[in-house]
Amino acid sequence: MTDFLDPVLTFIADNPSLAGLICFLAAMGEALFLIGLFVPTTVVLVGAGTLVGLGKLELMPLLIWTTLGATAGDAVSYWIGWKFKDTIKNIWPLYKYRSMIESGEEFFKRHGGKSVFIGRFVPGVKSVVPGIAGMVGMNFTRFSVVNVTSAVAWSIAHIAPGVIAGSALHAISQISVRLALVLGALLFIVFLSVMLGRWLILIILPLFPNAHAAIARWFSRRPDRISQWIGHNFDPAHPRSTGMLASTIILLVSMPAFFWLIGEVAPNEPMVRADLAILNLFDSLRTPLGDKIMVFMTTLGDGVVVTAVAVAVALYLFAKKAWRRGIGFVIAIAGTAIFVPLLKLMLHRSRPMELYTGADAYSFPSGHATLNAVLFGICAVLIAHERSRWAKAAIFSVTVTYVIAIGFSRIYLGAHWMSDVLAGLLFGTAIVSAFAFVFGPIHNEKIGRLTVAGIVCAVLAGFGGWHVHRSFDAALVTYAPQVHKEILQAADWRQTTWRSLPAQRIGLNGDAEEPLVIQYAGSLSDFAGLVEKDGWVRPPKWSLSTAGGFVEGETPPDSLPILPRSQNGRQPALVLIRNDPKTAKGGRWVLRLWPSRFEIMEGGTLEPLYVGSVVHEDILRPMGEFSGPKTDRDLPDADNNPARLVPGAVVRQRPGGTPVVLARRPEQPGLASQTGN
Template sequence: MSQWFDTMTLWLETNPEWLGLTIFLVACLECLAIAGILIPGTVVLFTLAVLAGSGALTLWETIALAYAGGLLGDAISYGLGRHFHQGIRRLPVLRDHPEWLARAENYFQRYGVVSLLVGRYIGPLRPMLPLVAGMLDMPFVRFILVSMLAAAGWAVAYMLPGWATGAALRLPLPEGFWSAAGTVAGAIALMLLVVILSSLRELRWATAVAAGLSATLLAALLLGVPYLSPLDQGLMTLVQEQRNSTLDSIALLITGLGDFTTQVAAGVLLTGLLLLSRRYAAAALVAGCMLFTALTNTGLKHLFARARPEVLLQPLDTFSLPSGHSSAAFAFFLALGILAGRGTPARTRLTWLLLASLPALAIALSRVYLGVHWPTDVLAGALLAGSVCAAWLAFLQRRAVLAPLSARIWWLILPASLALLGAVSAWSLPEALQQYRY
């Protein structure tokens, strides 16, 4: 496998015109039933994304190809399950490994549609869940809509890191970029590793550890910002290289989701609906996460008084560190992720937090793309929200664990909150077009 992988990589380096098709096919195989378990798709996709970022493909082409390939793999798997139904169990590979199908079937029957969203990020389940969905006659329209949503987050999460690495190797970057990037990435990876392991072991102090590590890393970042200038300058160069008018409009819609007015309205609505549903602890979680994050963010902004990047024609007159959009978005969506994971195993809780982080990450990245925040600004905002949410959750659960929300409550709060976010963001778009000119 290693020799074949090295040969493929060398061939694609000399024949980059085939890289796009290769990304499409590998993404399809990674999401294809059985094949996705047998091939090291994650490693291969990262390597292909690095090659794409070295100049062969733009970021958006890379993500679009992986997205299309993943959708095709899902559709084929679903079709196989729909065609063979229970006879799928008698196929040679599945007959020898019945546990693959049994695990996915149990997961799907327990979580239904949600399993297709969460299981997308769990390696052994990803290629098998669409097969099970077809086998159990899930309506095709419902399946394809959920698959389109799940594949979008998956494509970004899997391709963006590799593409950014390839682009960073290609462009002339400031001296000290790689050492700063390595330090930040290593610190974040270590924090996540400790948090994940303590959560998987169901340790009582896992939430408090997450809060402490996030706060410690935030403090180190705030104090070390002057030494991270090469990282900020280099990443800003990478991002600004991808700008175009179409993406500007998309970024403005996304960034509007994190505006102060939008987040306040969404927080008040969500808290109010939870109070009306008599889920007082859940309402306290949402209100506390958003309120304490906003207050801390405001204090830190004035304490550090960091200037924004000089990208806009009319620079904003507020300070940039930490990013208010990033901290507010992570506080809101992490609170939703915490509530979604109540009453589930640790792996599922972590996956819900990952899914909840994706829209918040999109908002944070839109700030860097629009040139109104440095990368370390949005990272500080994310760490701030993470530490506040974890600390507040640990406080609320000091006597009893938060109870899970029923499906009826989720059907009440989730569509209403997301609809409000989208409506307010679209309404504020004309003003944003004038504000974020560059």
């Protein structure tokens, strides 16, 4: 993993002007009239700030580029508003967001000229306020002063969190680079989930306002009582129709996805292979400090903590005589607690490690992910009830972050497969959506939303903290990294057990790729030295000059860097290339060796066993302006397999006829090269 990311960071560090240009375009894009809704500026700027904290970029040039972009974007939006004025509302597709423009006008009326400064920091209006200033004829000089000063403050506010996060990750990387990668991956997953929710609320839903009303009218015209109820409650004029519609859509997506996932975890399905690849990936990234963080999160999501929070919230709801919500809450939690073990018993899917007994000994779905998603999702619904749209977004963002962190910890610790956690999150989301649909419209059961939030936080901090303190040391032992290495005797490996190694490379998506035609035990440097005499060399590293070779039409094959490929989640331990003079337009052979879970024992010596592929890449040159490698052969002839150069190598045939070369270094006395089946 680090071998893949290091060239990316080095590329950015070597080209700071390119990073500045990207930040300029992103900041300008978000400030453009309404277009800013579609530009993921926060992702770009926080990511750039993170690279500053990691020491890969300079802060001041980045701030200057970002400020210039934000200033230019607002200036263009001002000109658009000044040029088109009220006709903007009738231009496609801007009329789809008429309500947002009207909100911007109301915001400008309320705050006057200072709305240009304030609006830059207010989600929902920041992409329209500069245009409104132009529409109402705000003095350009005054606008420019406010524009520049707000752009400076805005740039600092967006880049600073990334700098802090990057500095923290840099400090952690001094302890362990792998831990920094794990935490960075978790932050990325959470951030992506929040951003997708934001785009759904601000961009996708406004595109279909007429469809919402048309569907409601169609149901209201039908005579039966169910259609009348749907038409009334989903009418856009109904104060809670949007929430009910969102709940319905989420339910109709998450529940079918959950049942689809059940079918995908059958034996030999690609999802099963993807699960193993992801497990191996996280196994390679584990560190002692990372284990402690993830054990803390997974222990905080244990069943006893979930039960304590659920009981406390249920007692409060009944004490406030919120009978319907209280009963619905209990049914949702109890039903989920019964459903999860029943489904585990039905599917009998084994865990990656042995943890529990009874139904909990099985894996699918993850009880931690499912129960925490249901409990805290319903609590979020209760707390966010009848609050503003942005308050709801903040509450659900915190909830999503917490629940995903618990699910992530189960995958990291090897307690569950990735699909187990995904299924738990999907089912939990469906239950929360059903609860919100049924009980969201209730307004005559008054509960203290801040009180519910206080109860949840207090029980988590009190009882949850006590449980973590009591169980932490034992949990560290329980979730300790598993040793997956298996020792093979050299003689058995050469004759029979070589067949137990995978026949094809497995990608992260679980698909079977090119054949694995090499099994090598020994030192990688020895292997590289032996095949060097046949023209095999290490490929060029990623840099601006080597990456630029892809956009040039005459780049030699040995000057192009290698695209990454993983085997069951593991990155290659050795990559070599060799030019192919037989191809008229230029081509190359690429050899990759990946570590396996096996070790070879012979004569008291234990050596790691690697599996490898040898593929041929043709260099495509469309229009003579680009150089793009494309795999056109996925295995060499048996005589041209570079592993044959290792003294003592033997050749075996798989049932389909694919030759596999078995080689070991150092050379064992008396071992002659041979061929057999």
